[in-house]
Amino acid sequence: MNKKNGITFDEAIAFIWAEADVLDRRAYSTWLDLWADDGLYIIPIESDVDDYATVLNYIYDDARMRRMRVARLTSSNSMAATTVAETVRTVSRFVKTGSENTGIEIRAAQHLAEYKRAKHRLVPATLDIELRRHNGKIKMVRKVVTLASRADGIQGIAYLL
Amino acid sequence: MSSAQPHAAIPDFGALISKDRVHTSLYNDPDIFAAEMKKIFERTWVWVAHTSHIPEPGDFVTTHVGQQPVIVNRDRDGKIHVLLNRCRHRAATVCETRKGNARAFVCPYHGWGYKQDGALRGVPQPKSYDDDFDKSDLGLVALRVAQYAGLIFATFNEDAEPLDGFLGDAKPWIDLFMKQGGGYPVAVGGEHRFWFPGNWKIQLENTTDAYHFPIVHASFLDSLDSQAEDMFAFLEGDGYVQDLGNGHSVMVMMPELVDLGADLDRPIPDRFEALAEDLRKNHREQDVRRIVRAVGGTGFNINLFPNLACSMAFFRILRPISVAETEIRHIALTMDGGPTAANQARLRLHEHFQGPMGFGTPDDADAWERVQMGSQAGPDLSIMLNRGISGDGHGPNGSNRGDVSAETGMRAAYQMWKRMMTA
């Protein structure tokens, strides 16, 4: 492993747990800082697609869209986002899926429970996360959230996965 | 049997609809919902697919007509069939995948096999059936099918008027809508599917409701550049809503985007300048302008009673699940064979507003959910539909036409509801 730019498995797990905590606390501006400028945040409808840019997704966000998305969720102008959903998520079952040379690729399971309008709902998903070091700091280069229910109707989600 | 057998009282559905309002029970009475399935969804033309869903022989999709599951497929001769997804033996669904290609449908329970046109081809162990077992009586039940401009409709009703007449004045608007192919055929390009806990007619109304846009979609408007934001400030503009007959209506929000094939000399909006530059590498300026003008979709919504809308840049399909549960599909459209950059731009625009995580749809869905919750209060109150009512009778040829935020389209839909529910 390249000592200077490499990311260990343990470092990756710590990063992903910290990100999950940031999202449950809805600290969205902190979340924006976890990203590399060229990072892509993707929530697909279909799995096993080579290039998500060529198909319709739920979310296909570059840095500009991520900023706009956070602005929407934190403004008081979205009725869906102001009816706050409490989320509690657990990320585990980490597997290393790529080489560790210039970064690391991890697959993990995410169990998210949402509570809104006196109802619980579960939003289970597989996460594929690619991390890279930028000036010493670990940044997210790619996060693909593959929902178990991706192909079927889901109710609106006004928070980040 | 005595002739004094009491008749079950037939509810007076007509009394629930006035010219300018409808009764709240239309949102939450399960008996009304059950009657709607019979009197509307099993009597009229219901949209089931677009021809680009099933371009090749054998291609199929599964969907619903009202609450009944159906298969829409293309046989080896290219003919389109809509078949009930129910085995004629003991009712199992014969197809459980949402789309695919099949030479035949074999029921997984006891193995009855059906041809692409639904005919029963054979059954395992036929010898224990009697001689009068007639396969020709036991094909998958086929619905009547017709299409217009690639839109495929089906109906259970052999007496329904021809599709052409049913669509009537909506047809020229459908033709205009399809110009967003930018010179290429329009093709479906993936879809967002979501549901909300509310009645289907809340969504039917919403497609022809410009009034909510600046309120509900404030956070979407904030995310636009100033040119696009001006374009979406249509409540200040010259748009209008027009009743097209048979429950259909059109809401024109951006009159300058009615005919995407015209006015190609208009300046290219800033947000599409990079796309235009990219297209110029391989296309003539006139083609670039036509494609770019089409890329953002049209400036109007056509609401087709009861389940389809051709809405700016996508198809909106609603499916009633129960009186207080509705599934919505927002089907993205692409230019079939068109430039990759233009099609990707269309997909990104769709993701921006639509779907359960878009910048627009979750807020719409939240409003609809509140309508359903609020309708539990004041059960004798009415849903008010009187915006722009003074325009009724004053549109072209005496049609009903109001300003862009008029509730003319909703009144049109409910008058058709009344006609069908009291027939």
Ligand code: FES
């Ligand atoms: S239910 Fe289909 S073969 Fe028996």
Ligand SMILES: [Fe+2]
């Ligand atoms: Fe809306």
